[in-house]
Amino acid sequence: xxxxxxxxxxxxxxxxxSRREFVKFCNLMVATLALPPRYxxxxxKALSQTTRPVLVWLEFQDCAGNSESMLRTSNPxxxxxxxxxLSWEYHELIMAGAGKQAEExxxxxxxxxxxxxxxxxxxxxxxADDGVYCTIAGRTALEIAKHVCTSSAANIxxxxxxxxxxxxxxxxxxxxxxxxxxxxxxxxxxNLGGCPHNPANxxxxxxxxxxxxxxxxxxxYNRPLFAYGNIIHDQCERRAHYDAGRFVEEWGDEGHRKxxxxxxxxxxGPEATYNCPTVRWNDGTSWPVKAGHGCIACASHRFWxxxxxxxxxxxxxxxxxxxxxxxxxxxxxxxxxxxxxxAQVAGNIIRDKIRPKTRDDAKKPDDSxxx
Amino acid sequence: xxxxxxxPVTRIxxxxxxxxxxxxxxxxxxxxxxxxxxxxxxxxxxxxPREAWIWAQRICGVCTMVHALASVNAVEDALGIEVPxxxxxxxxxxxxxxxxxxHVIHFYHLHALDWVDVVSALKASPxxxxxxxxxxxxxxxxxxxxxxxxxxxxxxxVASKQLSLFGAGYWGxxxxxxxxxxxxxxxAHYLEALQxxxxxxxxxxxxxxxxxxLQSFLVGGMSTAMDPNEPDATINPERINFLLEVAKTAIGFxxxxxxxxxxxxxxxxxxxxxLGAGVGNYMSYGGYLxxxxxxxxxxxxxxGIILNRDLSKVHPVDPANVTEYVTHSWxxxxxxxxxxxxxxxxxxxxxxxxxxxxYEFLEVDQKYSWLKAPRYQDQPMEVGPLARxxxxxxxxxxxxRALVDATLGKLKAPPAALFSTLGRVAxxxxxxxxxxxxxxxxxxELGNNLANGNVRIHNGEKWNxxxxxxxxxxxxxxxxxxxxxxxWVEIENEAIKNYQAVVPSTWxxxxxxxxxxxxxxxxxxxxxxxxxxxxxLELLRTIHSFDPCxxxxxxxxxxxxxxxxxxxx
Numbered sequence: 001x002x003x004x005x006x007x008x009x010x011x012x013x014x015x016x017x018s019r020r021e022f023v024k025f026c027n028l029m030v031a032t033l034a035l036p037p038r039y040x041x042x043x044x045k046a047l048s049q050t051t052r053p054v055l056v057w058l059e060f061q062d063c064a065g066n067s068e069s070m071l072r073t074s075n076p077x078x079x080x081x082x083x084x085x086l087s088w089e090y091h092e093l094i095m096a097g098a099g100k101q102a103e104e105x106x107x108x109x110x111x112x113x114x115x116x117x118x119x120x121x122x123x124x125x126x127x128a129d130d131g132v133y134c135t136i137a138g139r140t141a142l143e144i145a146k147h148v149c150t151s152s153a154a155n156i157x158x159x160x161x162x163x164x165x166x167x168x169x170x171x172x173x174x175x176x177x178x179x180x181x182x183x184x185x186x187x188x189x190x191n192l193g194g195c196p197h198n199p200a201n202x203x204x205x206x207x208x209x210x211x212x213x214x215x216x217x218x219x220x221y222n223r224p225l226f227a228y229g230n231i232i233h234d235q236c237e238r239r240a241h242y243d244a245g246r247f248v249e250e251w252g253d254e255g256h257r258k259x260x261x262x263x264x265x266x267x268x269g270p271e272a273t274y275n276c277p278t279v280r281w282n283d284g285t286s287w288p289v290k291a292g293h294g295c296i297a298c299a300s301h302r303f304w305x306x307x308x309x310x311x312x313x314x315x316x317x318x319x320x321x322x323x324x325x326x327x328x329x330x331x332x333x334x335x336x337x338x339x340x341x342x343a344q345v346a347g348n349i350i351r352d353k354i355r356p357k358t359r360d361d362a363k364k365p366d367d368s369x370x371x
Numbered sequence: 372x373x374x375x376x377x378x379p380v381t382r383i384x385x386x387x388x389x390x391x392x393x394x395x396x397x398x399x400x401x402x403x404x405x406x407x408x409x410x411x412x413x414x415x416x417x418x419x420p421r422e423a424w425i426w427a428q429r430i431c432g433v434c435t436m437v438h439a440l441a442s443v444n445a446v447e448d449a450l451g452i453e454v455p456x457x458x459x460x461x462x463x464x465x466x467x468x469x470x471x472x473x474h475v476i477h478f479y480h481l482h483a484l485d486w487v488d489v490v491s492a493l494k495a496s497p498x499x500x501x502x503x504x505x506x507x508x509x510x511x512x513x514x515x516x517x518x519x520x521x522x523x524x525x526x527x528x529v530a531s532k533q534l535s536l537f538g539a540g541y542w543g544x545x546x547x548x549x550x551x552x553x554x555x556x557x558x559a560h561y562l563e564a565l566q567x568x569x570x571x572x573x574x575x576x577x578x579x580x581x582x583x584x585l586q587s588f589l590v591g592g593m594s595t596a597m598d599p600n601e602p603d604a605t606i607n608p609e610r611i612n613f614l615l616e617v618a619k620t621a622i623g624f625x626x627x628x629x630x631x632x633x634x635x636x637x638x639x640x641x642x643x644x645x646l647g648a649g650v651g652n653y654m655s656y657g658g659y660l661x662x663x664x665x666x667x668x669x670x671x672x673x674x675g676i677i678l679n680r681d682l683s684k685v686h687p688v689d690p691a692n693v694t695e696y697v698t699h700s701w702x703x704x705x706x707x708x709x710x711x712x713x714x715x716x717x718x719x720x721x722x723x724x725x726x727x728x729x730y731e732f733l734e735v736d737q738k739y740s741w742l743k744a745p746r747y748q749d750q751p752m753e754v755g756p757l758a759r760x761x762x763x764x765x766x767x768x769x770x771x772r773a774l775v776d777a778t779l780g781k782l783k784a785p786p787a788a789l790f791s792t793l794g795r796v797a798x799x800x801x802x803x804x805x806x807x808x809x810x811x812x813x814x815x816e817l818g819n820n821l822a823n824g825n826v827r828i829h830n831g832e833k834w835n836x837x838x839x840x841x842x843x844x845x846x847x848x849x850x851x852x853x854x855x856x857x858x859w860v861e862i863e864n865e866a867i868k869n870y871q872a873v874v875p876s877t878w879x880x881x882x883x884x885x886x887x888x889x890x891x892x893x894x895x896x897x898x899x900x901x902x903x904x905x906x907x908l909e910l911l912r913t914i915h916s917f918d919p920c921x922x923x924x925x926x927x928x929x930x931x932x933x934x935x936x937x938x939x940x
Binding site for chain 1: 377559586
């Protein structure tokens with residue numbers, strides 16, 4: 001793993017200046033996507049295009065937590081995304097332009113890059129009372145979403161709110177909030193749930209898209225399997241304690257200090273799928289269970305209402321936790337879980353699934369790097 | 372005479388719209404509008420108060436954790452829980468880390484482009500840039516080769532004709548004064564700060580599992596179990612060393628990059644020490660407990676109010692004097708919209724009465740915002756780093772006194788210069804310097820407790836809801852990066868009966884009240900010059916100097932619980 005204290009200028013090494021860095025970066029991407037090593041040159045070629053693909057990032061009923069999460073990405077860094085890999089032409093949180101100039105930038109993308117750009121959506125979309133609960137430049141979020149997301153090449157919903165309405169939609173849903181897919185029926189959306197999304201997964205999805213012009217294999221919620229295909233409980237570093245019956249009984253007790261299982265404190269890990277325990281957060285530094293707190297299943301569907309109260313112990317999780325409710329996890333993931341019991345590595349399972357769906361696709365990657 | 376509209380105001384958190392009247396190259400009147408509403412307090416009703424913080428934290432993902440802390444403070448106040456010393460220290464470390472990181476991101480990524488012309492950096496001489504950088508700081512990344520590399524990267528961007536995030540900027544605007552070399556240096560530091568914020572926040576990852584939206588708070592303490600001998604304890608000696616190393620690295624960046632940059636930029640824009648003053652009243656609830664929570668006087672950054680820019684007197688803060696108006700907000704009060712209500716008596720019936728979207732202008736003589744207008748004894752208050760610094764300065768806090776006097780000396784400016792747009796920028800930088808130094812001390816205290824075998828991190832006496840009274844109410848105060856934050860909670864039968872938050876950006880960004888008094892943003896914009904109404908760069912400077920956080924600012928309190936029939940299964 002990269003040193004946590006590498007010197008600051010990593011983001012400054014331009015591709016032209018340091019070929020070695022770039023190759024290293026391509027290797028990292030191939031590893032993140034669990035692709036065979038021969039894909040390194042394909043990734044490199046895709047990322048060296050002279051015209052950079054255009055991305056717009058829309059914020060609606062949001063807390064900007066997903067934007068902030070994106071600022072923490074390392075492979076690639078946000079500077080590499082913004083300056084080298086993509087042309088990131090609209091994003092309220094960080095773009096230079098404001099007001100009229102910002103809106104003109106968005107309109108120009110929709111007009112001049114129709115069918116070509118990536119739209120990322122953050123936040124829920126209010127539908128009650130004609131959408132008056134969120135307006136930007138005098139237009140409702142609903143109108144903007146319909147306008148921008150029906151002309152894009154791909155739509156990515158980041159975070160729980162853009163996926164299924166998230167917290168904004170939690171009971172009693174005062175503003176009639178929904179996620180992108182429900183707000184704009186018929187458009188293709190990749191959902192990257194989580195509160196917030198883990199930027200390592202989003203970076204991998206974007207890189208996959210840049211390389212293959214296609215999205216990785218998805219589950220029934222249109223979530224990439226490499227990130228949402230495995231149960232947290234099965235990947236948890238505290239799993240051995242669960243199997244041995246060693247539990248935290250009270251906050252701060254001896255078991256808590258020794259890193260025992262948090263199941264009795266309400267941990268939702270046995271019911272949640274995500275690669276949170278393996279990818280972790282903030283350059284792999286930690287994840288909630290390592291900080292001593294139970295999982296709240298933030299990547300699960302409608303988790304605010306379906307997984308709370310968060311400190312209530314889950315009922316009936318039997319030993320060797322492969323038992324999951326099928327309607328929660330879904331049949332695709334359940335299949336993956338069975339495989340995970342053998343392999344324990346998401347990459348091995350999905351390796352073949354994330355190749356382009358059609359081998360004859362004109363845009364298929366160059367395999368010439370194969371050794 | 373022209374009406375200008377900036378919507379969206381970008382490089383902020385959330386959705387803010389400013390309308391302003393411009394006459395003779397100057398703003399004569401302004402209106403601030405929050406254009407998004409979620410209703411999180413309503414969603415909290417009926418839920419377990421022990422998890423309120425998990426929900427409330429999602430009020431904001433930029434100043435993530437501040438609502439979590441205010442929330443556990445409120446519930447602990449209601450239930451009479453005192454947290455262990457270690458939990459207080461971990462909370463201080465998390466909060467100070469948040470503020471330092473937030474302030475750095477604000478200066479470089481949200482505010483700098485109002486002062487720095489990115490395209491002008493192409494004209495800079497890398498050799499002269501290197502000389503400039505070395506003349507103001509001993510930061511090692513200052514060679515000619517280094518700045519040439521940054522310039523090449525910007526050149527490649529411009530040559531590609533795809534300027535990405537920088538595409539719609541006001542480059543070449545006459546209000547930009549920095550020489551090309553200062554612009555190039557600032558662009559380099561913009562990129563370095565992107566790397567800094569990501570690595571510095573590893574402190575949150577260790578103590579919160581992740582950032583944004585940390586997951587280690589508990590009513591009664593923290594989940595970060597401590598043990599000097601257990602490798603799997605969240606806090607152990609190896610982790611303390613890691614935190615210290617990250618914090619000390621941050622001191623270098625703040626002292627050698629952030630502070631010199633702010634002083635350099637201020638030197639080229641001195642006229643902004645005389646612009647953007649605003650309402651002239653400043654409030655701080657007090658931040659960072661030094662000892663017991665029961666001793667509300669013992670804050671690192673003290674509590675108090677400054678009125679009418681008079682630094683000779685610090686007035687006390689009494690929460691009973693906080694009220695909110697909805698005269699110009701899209702809500703209704705049963706007793707009429709001309710009266711103000713205290714949060715405990717507050718009621719909110721959202722009722723949009725603005726123009727039907729899509730619209731061109733708001734009806735600013737009527738209701739025009741989703742923000743209410745908070746007042747203290749009927750006076751508008753500015754909150755935030757400048758307010759905290761002024762209250763601390765006027766209170767005679769020795770660290771603040773020394774730092775402010777030294778800085779004003781360097782800038783050859785009187786204390787009155789702080790009542791300004793640039794005063795906010797400077798105060799934020801100085802607060803960062805104070806807190807990043809104090810941060811190391813708190814980590815060391817935590818390490819000492821660990822070494823001495825004091826590992827108590829949670830007070831579990833009231834964890835079981837069966838131990839609670841049938842009804843309870845409490846409030847939690849906290850000084851978030853953007854200012855004074857208060858959460859109020861009422862508990863009945865082990866569930867939340869009512870939940871309320873009065874947050875920093877509501878104080879600053881709120882609309883007019885029944886008497887027509889402007890909110891702080893609105894007042895600060897008056898007399899701001901606007902050279903080109905089509906590109907109102909100067910307006911952005913003053914608004915950004917407050918560091919707006921609009922998702923935080925829009926909230927709803929509905930004490931009577933009506934009008935929400937849109938429940939879902």
